[in-house]
Amino acid sequence: MNTVSNVKKSSDVGVDRLLHMYRQMLAIRLFEERANDLYTRALMPGLAHLYIGEEAIAVGMCEALDRSDYITSTHRGHGHCLAKGATPDRMFAELLGKASGYCKGKGGSMHIADPATGNLGANAIVGGGAGIATGAAFSAKYLGTKQVSVCFFGEGALGQGVLYEEMNLAQLWKLPAIYVCENNMYNEYTHYSETTAGEILARPAAFGVAAERVDGQDVRAVYAAADRAVRRGRSGQGPTFLLCDTYRHHGHHVGDISREYYRPKDEEQRWMSERDPIKLCEGWVSAEGLADGDTLDRMRAELTATMDAAVQSAMAAPYPQPHEVDQDVYA
């Protein structure tokens, strides 16, 4: 237990896989940059909690999943949804409240859900996905489907009691649930050390849940840990807790601009320049000669075109009709 995962070389995960993960991370980054842009230009209603800086976690985790596996996501959920297979056009459409969005415009940024990709839904209640993800793991076991269920949450959710009820249930019943704690160190505007007593990993350990600390900026390490957790889940050995160290580059939400009162500028600079998951990955790719610069440039150009087109189509898409307000309250 508590082993620090130590993937040293990219070949440990395979070149194709690494490049695929790089591509996925970049897709999320470009998506989020456009979300930021839409928001700051007042084209996007509501709130936007950007995942920039944390991409390696969603991507490394989802790389180890099948399409039919389940995830629950959070208010900071765009990355999870994309990594699980959501398409950017329907994502942007939902962010803008358009009828062609994943939830027909009824969910918005914090509630993207999609049965086709096993996305049980992003959740605007901190810790809100814990029950749902554990329940999906329960049904997978009950029905013998071999699916696993991943619950993404920020370290702020460690303050929610229901999370511990769920981990207790998952361990008691050996459910294929994976609890992924994305520790970006800040519960909104408060450092987690001011809200979190004791050692985080001691909490899952108290239930006997297998737990690992993972470098959340190293997509290889996340993938390797995810792969172990998924195998454990599929083979009936029960849940896993992954504590991923990470950092959000932007504010808690797009409007959170003056942050010095809770987060030092030099800390931000350090994480952005030294610990950016995409730059780190680029470094390994070039140092190990896994792809040339042209390949990566082409990838970026392609993804940029896709994202721009997705924004355009979402902007052009119609809003839902007023009469739709009463639809979908009941099945």
Add this chain to the structure above:
Amino acid sequence: MLDTVTTTAVRELTFGEAIREALAEELRRDPRVCLLGEDVAEAGTAFKVLKGLVDEFGKNRIIDTPISEAGFTGLGVGAAMTGLRPVVDIMFGDFLTLIMDQLVNQAAKIHYMSGGAWKVPLVLRTTMGATRRSGAQHSQSLHAWPAHIPGLKVVVPSTPADAKGLLKSAIRDDNPVVFFEDKISYAKVKGPVPSHDYTIPLGVADVKREGTDITLVGTSSMVQVALGAATMLEQVGISAEVVDPRTLWPLDEKTLVESVKKTSRCIVIDEGYARYGVTGELASVIAEGAFYDLDGPVRRMGARHVPIPFAPPLEDATVPTEQQVVELARQMCHK
């Protein structure tokens, strides 16, 4: 055995037995149905309502949980979304406070927030009703809470036959349904129950007794109170109609309004708190629909606005009684 006769036989069952029969039939019919809750297996719940189910269906389907109401309710929500039809048992309705996020922010909204993509076919069985000398934290009737929330359905059966048919409908429904069982009724209320597989649709009220002078709308245990009052009123020449909405949502507004249009007077009786509660909603639905036929304002009787006290004479004073209904009805009918 004469199968054709036995399968359509009508026996007397208690309210609790009827609920157990409904669950057993649904567990037999659909392998996706499972029961989750505290002491539901060998113990058969604190009220012994589920006694014996574990023997037939096993511990994989009748599942004892830790004392983690939010935990197993949330788990039920996720399981319902992903292919099961869980029936979650919350021992006392008072503990709804502990699961409100799972119920209100998760179960009720998932279908809508996802634009209809996900469904939550969950049944949450819980209890209501005072006068068991259980004190303030085990005696409340909080059925107004979920009834306030779009996305939830709320069932408040009053008879064994209704309980069976409505519970089976709830389990087959694709929405989260909160099913309130009156604790006193479990053993005390007996009635004829068909032994065959039947359902009663959610959203259809039942006229439990016909009358012409006044409508007594009762819910759950208050239906018995209304019926008792109606019998007493007959003696003084007042013909009371007793209407049981059976479900708070969907609500059969039409049957309520039609009855009051006929009788021109109405008392709504419910065991929840009267303030901001079920009685207020039913009374206003009736007033809106039958205003020009009403002889006077629709009157409400609910639990007194106090935490439910322990001492028997105090506790009894919190719940509407037949005598109180009779007195108010006589005043309203000037008899």
